[in-house]
Amino acid sequence: MPPATSLLKRLVVGRPFRSDRLAHELLPKRIALPIFASDPLSSVTYATQEILLILALGGVTFLHLTPWIALAVVVLLVVVVLSYRQVVQAYPSGGGSYEVASRNLGRSAGLVVAGALLVDYILTVAVSVAAGVDNIISAVPELNPYRVLINIVFVVLLTAMNLRGVRESGRTFAVPTYAFVVGVLLMIVIGLVETLVGHRPVAESAHYGIHAEQVGLSSLALVFLVLRAFSSGCTALTGAEAISNGVPAFRRPKGLNAARTMSAMGILSIVMFSGITLLALISQVKIAESACDLVGYPGDCANGAQRTVIAQIAAAVFGGDQSIGFYYLQGTAALILILAANTAFNGFPLLGSILARDRYLPRQLHTRGDRLTFSNGIILLALVAGALIYAFEGSTTKLIQLYIIGVFTSFTLCQAGMVRHWNRELRQAATAADRRRIRRARVINAFGTCFTGVVLVVVLITKFSHGAYLVVIAIPVLFVMMRSIQRHYRRVRDELEPDDSGGLLPSRVHAVVLVSTFHKPTQRALAFAKAARPDTLSAITINVDDAETRELQRIWESHGIKVPLKVLESPYREITRPVLNYIKTLSRDSPRDVVCVYIPEYVVGRWWENLLHNQSALRLKGRLLFEPGVMVVSVPWQLRSSSRRDLERAEHLPGDVRRGIL
């Protein structure tokens, strides 16, 4: 915020906010990169491995196809980065694929994108945590029997962190991300130099054979195998669109800076992915779905774990699995993966607030500060991700089968939307230079549409029976749910359309003060009720216990209270029904009368004190709201303990840092 505006604001509304909570710094590129790119960069830890794993199904011979598949992934990555560079410049408001699809292809396409992204947030948590644990187990193989447990523990920790609203800063993201990038680049350079000087790194699995599951493949089956390997390699692209959701948090010129960060992310991804793949081939890493498929695997293959590909490379390059370099790389890899999982916890509220603005999700997601709503979302996200991890036994390879369908759905629809966008721009373009520029942009997006569309079809076909059908079910379910929510809001809006009858003044106001005992809160409620000068004023109490009621009447008289105290009988010690009946008798005469029920309420500071107070009042309040022509007035009395409550507690919501709230 420019200083002049800030000064003006202070003059107008005083100094209401603690300034440290408000620091709304826009993000420089060097901080934005780790914040938005931890997810896409982390995927290089498993992308190569997933390609090798699938090819291994056909035996060792097919591993020579790896470079070609990796090349296809790199080309795809280039296309997607170029496409999204255009998205961030054309739609700098942060709506990303959802906004592009909605505006250009219509509401339904936008909703499909939204559903796909929601599903992918869940899978980002599951896959990233599983991969992070893979790398921890690679460094400490003794933990293998506790794989699922460790996965669940990390999900629980992430959930707790996000529920508590642990404050994130740029540094939280920057340090692990850069540490990981530096580690990987160093490993690539050292590994390649070693190779060049004739000291080729050799993976621990270099001498293994592979027991092929699929032998004597027909050419069709071969194509299918290659396509499956490619599909799995495409996980390198997950998270690529994160930057397009975060454009508003960039420094000006926002679009351009975002586009440059996008390029930097793309280049880093490509270099790291290519380097790791190259080193995997040089060091002859072997990996298979089950260790028992590896010929020459030592020990108990049924219970033993294979090291991840990057762990094997790191051990080979840095001089063994006890070297500092190995531990450094495994540590930073695990860290960036957990961080990537955390981004899903952040991305959800961000997407949620955009969907809520358009009435597809509950309105309160749009405004900040409703921690409860965020909490529900976080718990839901964690439960589903945890269930997936449990169901798929914490296996990255199995979970990856479900992944990226959502990503490519949104890629494809977004690119298609961009083509329409350029068509419209082209019609309005003034100069020939503009038209040339737009046509060039359109070519990129059109190519992107086709390419990502084909990949989507390939991914769907190759992964469907391996679990992806779950995603194919989930996306339409979310679609229908969001449509229903919107329809509900529209129906309510129509029902509430203001009209002349709405503003009619009530003819008379009857005030009723609810009394349980005579104490300060009751005194205050009576005083406040009198101050509103109602047409009639009465106090009521429910006779739950004869002796107590007589005592109350005695005190009432001895204090000389002018307001009449009516005693309502309640043979079964109920509260709600007698009050309701009394109120109905009050407003029976005229439907335009209003009954104003004053309820003295204790305000307490400790959570358990709420269990001891107010419960009956709360229940009654809830019920009174259903009566037409009734207002419910809470007259609070702050008990001393209420001052214990830290009302100024800073509210850090997940995703704040991505909105530029530091």
Add this chain to the structure above:
Amino acid sequence: MPPATSLLKRLVVGRPFRSDRLAHELLPKRIALPIFASDPLSSVTYATQEILLILALGGVTFLHLTPWIALAVVVLLVVVVLSYRQVVQAYPSGGGSYEVASRNLGRSAGLVVAGALLVDYILTVAVSVAAGVDNIISAVPELNPYRVLINIVFVVLLTAMNLRGVRESGRTFAVPTYAFVVGVLLMIVIGLVETLVGHRPVAESAHYGIHAEQVGLSSLALVFLVLRAFSSGCTALTGAEAISNGVPAFRRPKGLNAARTMSAMGILSIVMFSGITLLALISQVKIAESACDLVGYPGDCANGAQRTVIAQIAAAVFGGDQSIGFYYLQGTAALILILAANTAFNGFPLLGSILARDRYLPRQLHTRGDRLTFSNGIILLALVAGALIYAFEGSTTKLIQLYIIGVFTSFTLCQAGMVRHWNRELRQAATAADRRRIRRARVINAFGTCFTGVVLVVVLITKFSHGAYLVVIAIPVLFVMMRSIQRHYRRVRDELEPDDSGGLLPSRVHAVVLVSTFHKPTQRALAFAKAARPDTLSAITINVDDAETRELQRIWESHGIKVPLKVLESPYREITRPVLNYIKTLSRDSPRDVVCVYIPEYVVGRWWENLLHNQSALRLKGRLLFEPGVMVVSVPWQLRSSSRRDLERAEHLPGDVRRGIL
């Protein structure tokens, strides 16, 4: 309720209650017996068995001690029944042991009794469910591997039933209880007749030997073993005091009718317990903690189940484990045991409401209708009972080690209280006949105190290391908790003592209407606010979205609303903070000013609609209550869907039938 009163009530307050909900019939003895005695009567299904089990530790030879131990239990039962006959007549208000101990021995003794009873409610659930499942497995031995699971399923079912508030009636209790009693009596008669005609029933385990765990017992160890067997047999007494908590539900003369029901229960218990024990000896039932201790047990003793004692007797008497009589008895035994578990779900709210009246538990337990509070209690009860069942592997024998400590604590303190009661009565007695009667009563209670006190010590010593230490920890914990709650209420009462400052009228009332959009609820809130004739009136809206705010201002003007609309800026889309700041500026000038915040609220009929509305408003309301000098007015707008809500839904709370609410 007599008809005259009923008629008067109708004339005065109209016909507010659906009459079927109100039927407050007092219980005739024949219905009261099954309602209050299902718990004590059900314990005969396991009491004999527990005696045999402990004696079996010393081998077959010690089984000849069974009749003497059973006799001691019967004597104890007679003493307790006679003692409690006097309790129900002296204290007909339904407070039972808690009331007797509190009034005569002081608050602390009463609280100990309360804590002991709360613990025993939990154990009633655990033991009864476990014993019920034992009898199901006796009939269908194939279910043995799923013992713990079946136990948990029953606890969950009972919990669900009580949470939903399934309506109980006298018949719910009467049919299974009488069916069980008839079955057992029939079995005893047939078994004895068969024996007399020389056709002695022979249990399937009659020919087994027992591998004694304890051999060559010293006389001290022998005494200990016998005392342990006696302690376990005392489980026949559990639930005996239920009637003393239910006196108000009896027909007049309440005390006398309750006393007679007490006697009937005692006689039935004694006959059934003695008969079952006799038949167990006649048919030579053998039972041991583990089937592997039985010499001659066929099949896999580690995984096989032994049939319960009554199952073995029933099979022997009724002609085999495929006979109708056998299935009938096992079925009714299981049913009455599950019913007994259910009584704990009912007894808890009853005791809870009495403790709440005395401020030892949250106040709302005293009034009816707060389903939420009951729900929490039910869930807590189920969780702890379920955890105990899980920890003790659903073993009745292991769970019984924890049982009855609470019962005998309350027995002893209650009898001691009664002695004091008679001492006081004696001082006031007018005639010699009265004095004689009182002295006689005092002797019974004094003898009861000594006897139950000795049993309590025996139970404590013999069971302590077998798990009872858990109970010895739990009772003081509950004691301290209830004391703290009472202290809290007392502190609050002192803080809220009315004084002159409490009733001061506020000097000015500032009304603020919260506006999000302009629709009927807003119109109504404005009208209601105007009707209260405040000193100042303003409408405020929070600028979350510039476009929406401008649109609102336009509509505001076009409708010609006289109330000024203030726009509060909120750069981070927060709601709460800007409103709070505005309100603070209003009341800053005078501390005696009151700010009255009108919040339009939607009232919806479907639970999920609540997720879509009101959340921000609710949060704001919660926060506003912490501000001194603020009233919060909810102006409800009933959406059409709100009529869907069945507000007349009958509220059946657990324990209603025991309070005479049928």
